[in-house]
Amino acid sequence: MRTASILHRARRQQGVTLPELMIGLALGLLISAAALGLLWGSERTQRTARALAQMSEDASLAHQILRHHLSLAGWQVPADESLGSRPMALFACQGGVSADTEAAPMSEWHCLDTSGPDALIVRYEADLHNTLPTVDHEPTDCLGHHVDPAPTDTPSAHPRTWVDNRFAVKAGALRCKGPGLGPAQPMVDNILDMQIQLGLSAAPAASSGPARVAHYLSPHDMGPVGDARWQRVRAVRICLLIRSLTPLTEAPTTYQDCEGHTQTAPTTHLYRTYTQTTLLPNVAP
Template sequence: MSATANPCARMRHPARGFTLIELLISLAIGLVILAAGLSVFATSSRSSQLSEVETQMNEDGILALNLIQQQLKQAGFSQQLIPSNGATVMGNYAGPAVRGCDGGFVDAAAAFDQLSCVKGDGSDAIAIRYEATPDNTIPLLTDPTVATNCLGNSILPLTPTQVSPRPTPAAGTSLADHYTLADNRYLVIDAKTTPMLSCRGMEKRNTANIIGAPQPLLANVESMQILYGVASRPSAELAATYDPLLHQIVDYHEASDVDKLSETIEDRWGRVLSVRVCLLMRSDRPVRDAPEGGMTYKRCDNADETGTDGYLRRTYTTTVLLRNRLIAP
């Protein structure tokens, strides 16, 4: 009897696929995993971009403060000379170290004693003066003996010295009747919708010095607000007699209040012994997926403000003592 295949044997282990329910469950699990992965990626990407934007803004803010700090530390500097009659040591320049305006200068190219202020709110401006030398400025590569302004442009030594009587020069030497005066004006301008910290300064033009055109130093500086620490008396009054009870900072004022202290520019701005600068910085680009309600930040007056344009903002503050205006005992 020949053996025959049992047809039922082939049916005991039939080939099986996934059921519809199993496919749907697998698909749902896969979608959940994919969504979780995309969420983690998006969060990581936003955090990375936010960190990058914040880092750049912090670097810009610190750099902008350092630029102004460096200039304020020079404010009022003048090489000291001893008059021929042996009187108190004097310098070539004895005028105000700084002069400021709330809201900016009407004409930032005007003469120092003719600077007037814009009325209303806005970014402040400040003019900084000191005797410029190749040692406290960036000298020209073509002539390292020439002093320069805040933009690296040369300044002619055309300012008459204020020392009188003139010192007796050493044997074989002579004293110049003129010196180099730096007069740098810092302000915020909006260049093609990108706010910038800018400077314009005294510079050579043919055979004379003029206040040159403004040039940007650093972008994304949205506002500059300045307060001035004043003494009860101007520095010039205390130069001969040191009185620590009088020659100290008694209050901080806005520029408009400093201008009310006295009749003359030399008197009221000669009282300034320190400068407090606050810069409002803006990120170089909007933050991706910014909150719908905007991002809140502190202004220089410590009030809350909400920006709805997607940019990060933060204030950076420093106080600089005008060391060249301190009278030693």
């Protein structure tokens, strides 16, 4: 009896065998690998979600800035016959504007007509209500710089404070320059391209009621500044190409550009296009 009891206790106290230990280790490694994979996948999903949110915010901010100024295009204090004719409200250049004319007045812009980002200039009469005034209660341009009134021919004429805000995409940012001194300044980062389409009314409005947009043209097809088609612009459609702040993928992915073509990304960042159309309520009917 005593010998049987000793043998029973010996069997109860013996450890696991080597095959059992190896199987246990293998299962543990598989479970750990699965947990790490889930954790990595969750982290990658969160990073992608944060990147898409950042891209959406950048696009929303840039479109908001452009929409604000475009909605003012052509605005001026109600004029009478002594104040002259209404000036052009906006002009755009396909592929951008040459460096030596980007600071020049609208009529002197020289368009590059390339495949690069388009450029836009918006003109309206600035006042203390449609701009953020300075501490001295002066109207400002897109960068917050004060704008001097234009000289008048007669002392009794209403002084006009025209502002020409110039928008372009350079060095990965949407930039703006007002009519004053100083270079263009970045307003929104992570923007690589801006493509513009101009919505034209069917014909110079001769009937009552608002003119409807009949079709859209590229800046190149609109002609030079003096072309009568610029007076028929009733809407502006802008497509922006946004890039994520940081690289996210192991290899470059594809995206749809502003022309609807599939492109291969030059880097491992995410790329998306965002389009917005703005109506021009202040242009001549």
